[in-house]
Amino acid sequence: MTTPNDNLYFQNVQSPLIREWFAETLARYPELHNRPIYLRKLSMKRSTMRAQPIINWSFFRRATRHYRVDFSDHLDVTKHVIVQDLPKEVVVGWFAHELGHIIDYLNRPVLGMISFGLGYALWSRYMRKAERIADTIAVEHGFGDEVRATKAYLLQHATLPFNYKRRLNKYYLSADELEGLILAWEQEQNIPEVVDIEE
Template sequence: MLLISSECNAQEIIKAFNENSFSKQEIAMLKSTYGQNKTFIEDYEKQILITLSYFPELKNVNIVFRERNRKTPLATRPTFLSMFCQAKKRTYIITISNKSTDYLNTIIFKNLTFNAQIGVLSHELAHISDYLNKGFGKMLVIAKNELFCPKAVDTLEYSTDLSSINHGLGYQLLEWSTNVRVNLKRANWLGAVNLSEDEKSERYMNPSTIAEVISKHPLYQKD
């Protein structure tokens, strides 16, 4: 599970982004390059564009970012009708919750640090990057696994975290992973609908695992 894939991005490795990491002109350039076929949430446009710049394969993919009141802090899926299209021609929706349960409100997007926001966005974009390699049949398998095969979901989410690291946003993912466990006072995080107990399975990489992968990853040795 800790094998490092060849999927790497040429973007510079940055340990911590903040609101002032990019000038208005630089953000405008990012939007010109990576904002095509995207519907943004105005308050989060900067974070989204920074994250998109690490996923060049999504440059022309239709992605809608939207806010809703949802228990799950973030979720990504293709629209139903676009499921029947070629993967690169689908429309994908990333839903950001602006209100959850009292317990989970501490980790919804608006309550995360700027750097952690980029980290969790990188996980969602890594899902879309993966979906580009899956036809209709394989997408149905993912949907079936969500209902009936938690072990398969564990493997998928873990590999999605690895993809985020491979794209160059490992430090951001680490900050998000740490924030979640500290804010929720949990040793493990299996998702918003799996809160009954701290199971041993590592559905999402724990901070120690992320740090270990980064320490061995060639992309991060330049840092």
């Protein structure tokens, strides 16, 4: 099913809120407005969300490549947290991170995408770099607060598995690194810093 944006498609996504939040997030990535983008819900064994190019004939030309963001309700993390029950800010931060991956993919040729996939699957340093790039792109598109909210929620959620939290700490930007990126982006955008005034 398509949305009013003819390049955005939903597969097995029943929640109107999830559809709305994803469309709102995608709207702030103008580089993707002319790309076919799919949001699909399915069962995944090793991921909560992931962003990938779609392997079809369009895959072989960067200008026509299609992309998909998958999310699951059937993982260890989502046995404790149902995605559509999360606060909007947390879900949007998650979507912004995944769309950051797609921005990273845009200029990669076919061999570059294949080497990326192999590197991500085989080397933790490669995975760490890719996840940090996606976070950085999300912040550069104005989603710093949302990415921060996503990480804070997941790390502070008492019932989430320890291994999941350890993975977050290992591969993604630390809280301090994220704060530094957000501050730098705000200064670049000339956004005034909020100062608490004690009465």
